[in-house]
Amino acid sequence: MRGKHAFCPSSGALLADERERPQEYRPGASPVRAPEPDEINEILIEPYSRGANHSSASALVGYFRRMRKRHAPEADPTIARQAALAIQRLKEPEDDVHDDYLWYALAERLHRHDDYTQDALDWLWQCVELSCPHCFGPITDEPVIVEDAVHSKCAINCTDDNRYVDDEIRERMLEAYNEAFRRADGRRDIEALLVLDEDDE
Ligand SMILES: [Zn+2]
Numbered sequence: 001m002r003g004k005h006a007f008c009p010s011s012g013a014l015l016a017d018e019r020e021r022p023q024e025y026r027p028g029a030s031p032v033r034a035p036e037p038d039e040i041n042e043i044l045i046e047p048y049s050r051g052a053n054h055s056s057a058s059a060l061v062g063y064f065r066r067m068r069k070r071h072a073p074e075a076d077p078t079i080a081r082q083a084a085l086a087i088q089r090l091k092e093p094e095d096d097v098h099d100d101y102l103w104y105a106l107a108e109r110l111h112r113h114d115d116y117t118q119d120a121l122d123w124l125w126q127c128v129e130l131s132c133p134h135c136f137g138p139i140t141d142e143p144v145i146v147e148d149a150v151h152s153k154c155a156i157n158c159t160d161d162n163r164y165v166d167d168e169i170r171e172r173m174l175e176a177y178n179e180a181f182r183r184a185d186g187r188r189d190i191e192a193l194l195v196l197d198e199d200d201e
Pocket residue numbers: 132133134135136137154155156157158159
């Protein structure tokens with residue numbers, strides 16, 4: 001992931017606050033950050049980065065483990081194994097899924113397949129910030145409420161038509177889920193995300 005929740009795309013370690021000029025400096029290049037050693041990786045030799053849109057499966061698993069320790073230390077430890085299996089599957093299709101959308105598909109999997117309630121997965125939303133499905137830049141901070149539904153837009157209006165991008169974001173999440181688990185389950189594709197759309201459980 002990049003932005004606020006950026007992590008090292010090979011280990012999943014969080015990136016240090018300190019920003020440095022990239023070694024191969026190009027004019028206008030944005031600064032890079034070092035991965036921070038922690039209890040999971042005491043020594044890290046990975047390169048500096050800005051995070052990535054498509055992190056490795058092991059980085060995503062590492063990030064999941066770190067965030068679970070931080071936000072849900074009381075959660076059943078088997079969730080880490082179940083998440084690792086789901087992440088492997090989500091990384092299998094040839095069209096590599098953007099980390100943000102993969103993260104939501106992962107939550108959906110843990111809910112549908114491994115029976116975690118929405119409440120039990122609440123902390124997952126604190127580890128991701130959705131990006132625009134067109135430019136992968138940030139979406140608006142303040143979602144607009146229209147007819148009781150929450151809508152968001154690309155922060156820089158990259159498509160130049162001020163469109164709401166929520167439906168496209170959902171499409172991406174569903175696609176990620178279905179591409180990954182269609183074969184595994186031998187079931188029909190899912191058409192809605194329960195983790196986002198169910199009111200109560
Ligand atoms: Zn955009």
